[in-house]
Amino acid sequence: xxxxxxxxxxxxxxxxxxxxxxxxxxxxxxxxxxxxxxxxxxxxxxxxxxxxxxxxxxxxxxxxxxxxxxxxxxxxxxxxxxxxxxxxxxxxxxxxxxxxxxxxxxxxxxxxxxxxxxxxxxxxxxxxxxxxxxxxxxxxxxxxxxxxxxxxxxxxxxxxxx
Amino acid sequence: xxxxxxxxxxxxxxxxxxxxxxxxxxxxxxxxxxxxxxxxxxxxxxxxxxxxxxxxxxxxxxxxxxxxxxxxxxxxxxxxxxxxxxxxxxxxxxxxxxxxxxxxxxxxxxxxxxxxxxxxxxxxxxxxxxxxxxxxxxxxxxxxxxxxx
Numbered sequence: 001x002x003x004x005x006x007x008x009x010x011x012x013x014x015x016x017x018x019x020x021x022x023x024x025x026x027x028x029x030x031x032x033x034x035x036x037x038x039x040x041x042x043x044x045x046x047x048x049x050x051x052x053x054x055x056x057x058x059x060x061x062x063x064x065x066x067x068x069x070x071x072x073x074x075x076x077x078x079x080x081x082x083x084x085x086x087x088x089x090x091x092x093x094x095x096x097x098x099x100x101x102x103x104x105x106x107x108x109x110x111x112x113x114x115x116x117x118x119x120x121x122x123x124x125x126x127x128x129x130x131x132x133x134x135x136x137x138x139x140x141x142x143x144x145x146x147x148x149x150x151x152x153x154x155x156x157x158x159x160x161x162x
Numbered sequence: 163x164x165x166x167x168x169x170x171x172x173x174x175x176x177x178x179x180x181x182x183x184x185x186x187x188x189x190x191x192x193x194x195x196x197x198x199x200x201x202x203x204x205x206x207x208x209x210x211x212x213x214x215x216x217x218x219x220x221x222x223x224x225x226x227x228x229x230x231x232x233x234x235x236x237x238x239x240x241x242x243x244x245x246x247x248x249x250x251x252x253x254x255x256x257x258x259x260x261x262x263x264x265x266x267x268x269x270x271x272x273x274x275x276x277x278x279x280x281x282x283x284x285x286x287x288x289x290x291x292x293x294x295x296x297x298x299x300x301x302x303x304x305x306x307x308x309x310x311x
Binding site for chain 2: 013014021044047048050051052053054077078079081082083085086088089090094095098099100101102103104105150157
């Protein structure tokens with residue numbers, strides 16, 4: 001059991017609901033995306049360092065992080081950006097195409113603190129065969145302070161067509 | 163330490179500087195590891211059978227996947243301020259990244275601006291990386307903002 005848990009923690013996370021692609025006609029300005037909650041651990045930061053090639057020590061070596069004036073190791077900015085990509089692509093579904101993710105960093109986040117990703121529809125533009133949905137997206141730590149804010153654009157294929 | 167005016171003037175000399183191109187061949191394993199490290203369970207990144215039934219006809223990479231290909235860009239040493247911060251980034255994609263793709267990334271020192279903030283002056287740098295495929299088509303553009311103050 002402990003072996004399985006270990007593999008689970010390092011391997012593919014479990015998908016709970018088979019993802020479906022959103023019908024563009026059901027999307028309206030003001031719609032909120034289902035929140036995505038992450039529980040980052042130092043282990044995850046090490047995995048992301050390996051996967052992304054960002055080996056800056058402040059993301060996994062506590063001594064270096066503290067020497068740099070940080071409270072401890074901090075979550076990669078690119079990991080928070082990737083979570084926002086996940087927030088949008090999980091909501092829009094597998095046939096959607098995430099065109100743009102834009103983020104600004106307003107604060108640091110640490111492993112052990114839950115991180116909450118949220119989004120809201122700000123624009124819906126039907127086009128030829130695709131509808132482009134504009135979103136406001138953000139991430140916040142346990143105090144509710146938005147440490148990552150940004151925008152995203154996702155294309156939804158027209159209903160019925162692929 | 164340089165004044166803000168002198169610092170931005172020196173930094174401007176580097177605008178347009180282009181670093182060496184680097185390339186990678188995207189593998190299914192690279193995509194899977196990236197998705198696992200985010201904790202993203204989407205079967206589109208792992209499950210060939212599921213992915214084949216989608217519009218893409220096979221596995222694709224998560225939206226900001228190409229952030230793992232960071233081509234080197236010689237950063238100018240500007241004697242200004244004490245802190246360097248990552249201000250943010252933009253990732254624009256023009257098509258999904260797939261296993262087997264050869265992606266070439268090349269970074270450019272795109273812009274520098276001087277700005278007066280509450281705590282004094284700051285330099286705001288922009289680096290831009292263009293990602294193209296083996297046929298020379300644009301796949302994605304990544305833009306990063308760095309702040310020195």
